[in-house]
Amino acid sequence: MSKFLNILLVLLFLSAAQSFAQKTRQELEREKIEAIKKMQEAQKILQQTEKKKESSLGQLNAINNQIKASETIIRSINGEIKLINEELNELSQIIESLESDLAKLKEEYAHMVYTSYKSNFGMRSIVFIFSAPTFNQLLLRAKYMEQYSIARKKQLELIQQVRTSLVDQRSNLEETRNTKDQLLTQEQSQNTNLLSLRKKQENLVQTLSKKETEIKTELENRKKAIARLDQLIADIVAAEIKASSGGAPGNKINMNSSETALSKSFENNFSKLQWPVSTGFISAKFGNNPHPVYKNLKVPNNGIDIQTNENEVVHAVFEGMVKQVAVIPGEMRYVVLIQHGEYFTVYAKLKEVAVSKGNIVRANQKIGIVNTDNKGTSEVQFQIWKNNQKLNPENWLAKK
Numbered sequence: 440m441s442k443f444l445n446i447l448l449v450l451l452f453l454s455a456a457q458s459f460a461q462k463t464r465q466e467l468e469r470e471k472i473e474a475i476k477k478m479q480e481a482q483k484i485l486q487q488t489e490k491k492k493e494s495s496l497g498q499l500n501a502i503n504n505q506i507k508a509s510e511t512i513i514r515s516i517n518g519e520i521k522l523i524n525e526e527l528n529e530l531s532q533i534i535e536s537l538e539s540d541l542a543k544l545k546e547e548y549a550h551m552v553y554t555s556y557k558s559n560f561g562m563r564s565i566v567f568i569f570s571a572p573t574f575n576q577l578l579l580r581a582k583y584m585e586q587y588s589i590a591r592k593k594q595l596e597l598i599q600q601v602r603t604s605l606v607d608q609r610s611n612l613e614e615t616r617n618t619k620d621q622l623l624t625q626e627q628s629q630n631t632n633l634l635s636l637r638k639k640q641e642n643l644v645q646t647l648s649k650k651e652t653e654i655k656t657e658l659e660n661r662k663k664a665i666a667r668l669d670q671l672i673a674d675i676v677a678a679e680i681k682a683s684s685g686g687a688p689g690n691k692i693n694m695n696s697s698e699t700a701l702s703k704s705f706e707n708n709f710s711k712l713q714w715p716v717s718t719g720f721i722s723a724k725f726g727n728n729p730h731p732v733y734k735n736l737k738v739p740n741n742g743i744d745i746q747t748n749e750n751e752v753v754h755a756v757f758e759g760m761v762k763q764v765a766v767i768p769g770e771m772r773y774v775v776l777i778q779h780g781e782y783f784t785v786y787a788k789l790k791e792v793a794v795s796k797g798n799i800v801r802a803n804q805k806i807g808i809v810n811t812d813n814k815g816t817s818e819v820q821f822q823i824w825k826n827n828q829k830l831n832p833e834n835w836l837a838k839k
Contacts, residue, residue, distance in 0.1 A: 702780020
């Protein structure tokens with residue numbers, strides 16, 4: 440019975456180990472699926488920018504995003520392969536152990552059968568029982584014969600159980616090997632795709648690097664547009680602070696109970712706000728970032744830019760009141776500013792607006808359509824302010 444328990448413990452350990460590995464592999468599989476989705480989104484966006492037949496930063500951003508997604512896919516696949524190799528090693532060890540145990544069990548069972556045959560156990564057992572000198576001895580001998588018979592039966596059952604487990608583990612081993620082969624094929628495909636993307640990236644950077652004068656002019660125009668937008672928002676926030684305090688100077692809006700509740704609700708959604716567009720990726724981060732082509736140049740950003748599909752609908756990320764709808768010359772175009780208590784969200788680079796100043800909007804309500812520039816890049820500028828303080832919107836949005 441001790442051997443039987445040992446085998447069961449080994450099988451239970453294997454099952455638990457495989458369950459743990461399987462959970463980790465499922466997480467890696469989800470990560471891979473999400474990265475594939477991001478790559479497909481970036482590919483669709485890239486195809487739209489390529490319609491203009493002109494090299495642009497929008498194309499480079501889309502390619503960079505695809506490269507990032509491809510690298511994530513490859514890392515996930517490598518992680519799965521590593522876990523599978525560990526699982527294959529465990530399965531091989533268990534199969535080897537089961538084969539050894541099965542051989543020993545068969546040997547022991549054969550010895551029991553041989554002993555029974557050699558002793559003519561069927562006939563002699565009756566003589567053995569009834570030749571007992573006392574009735575108590577007769578009962579003890581009968582009990583012994585019963586236990587011996589049960590032991591043989593259990594030995595045979597144990598052999599069958601181990602044999603079944605062995606078949607199952609061999610099947611698992613074969614299935615796991617097939618999964619590994621599939622992953623290796625995926626890895627090879629992704630590596631080929633990554634090399635292609637990096638070559639495309641290199642060629643595009645070389646082309647764009649020849650447009651230094653044009654790029655510097657665009658950067659200067661961007662700085663001017665950002666300064667105008669920054670001043671617009673600062674003026675609106677300052678006016679709100681002044682109005683809430685009866686004209687007294689300050690740097691914080693004085694709120695009533697409903698505004699305080701709205702502000703607190705917005706704050707509680709830190710890192711959980713929905714994105715202003717359904718699809719897309721962050722093409723420019725918050726703060727001063729190195730230019731994607733000229734690394735010595737810094738690109739300022741008071742929010743984040745999200746590159747998306749042409750004619751993508753822009754939504755309010757949270758309920759609130761539209762405080763301003765404005766037009767800023769240059770790349771910012773239409774701008775919508777929504778107040779959420781002491782917080783403000785800003786949506787710029789819109790070609791159409793679906794709301795007006797004073798409107799109460801709900802979360803996910805359409806507020807406009809994203810603009811597409813003359814190079815085919817569709818991008819929305821998104822900002823979050825708390826009173827007169829600029830915040831990093833990426834920290835507030837839900838992870839994609």
